[in-house]
Amino acid sequence: MTTPSYPLVLENLKEHGLLLETDARLPNVSTLVLGEPVRGSWWAHPRSHEIFRVNCALEDHPDALVTKLVSGKITFIHRLLWPSVVAIGRAREPWQIARLSTNARKLLARADKAPVETNSSLTKAASELEKLLLVSSEQFHTERGAHVRRLESWDHWRHRSGFAASDMAADQARRKLEEVLDSLNRRFHASGRLPWQ
Secondary structure, eight states, X not given: OXXXXXXXXXXXXXXXXXXXXXXXSSOBHHHHHHSSOOSSOGGGSTTXXXXXXXXXXXXXXXXXXXXXXXXXXXXXXXXXXXXXHHHHHHHOOHHHHTTOXXXXXXXXXXXXHSOEEEOGGGHHHHHHHHHTTOSEEEEEEOTTOOEEEEEEOHHHHHHHHTOOOOOOOHHHHHHHHHXXXXXXXXXXXXXXXXXXX
């Protein structure tokens, strides 16, 4: 079940290409649902259940990809920008690899072979990989109610999702995302950053 604000959220995702879960200035789900910016955590807002439903519906939408792209925050990415995200994630450039912790390197090697469901002991390493776009990450609840994060390589994600490979080079992909975010930053007087910035 979605809410009356869901079509507005989809329209904004298509228009902007990037939509944060929450942010003080950049286009985001919380503000679109409430009609005003959230002060503090959206989880504490009286309409948090409505925001949660819209977030979940957007995560399941075929044109939305979710990752921590802008300022380390959960970001919904429109399908038109997926080639850029995948090209960057697969590039394994020095800014992505050079400072990885030993645990993150081990976890990346595991995720390259097959999807990995993380537990609390892998939270920090998983977050490192997410923020550097080295893996696709999906959060869900198990049948037992445990909160789990599944990490997978971008190649595995492409195969599972049916997303066709792109020949886009990593530098071209970074420029594309920089252009989109620079435009949003100017338009909304914001200061969002991408992982390599």
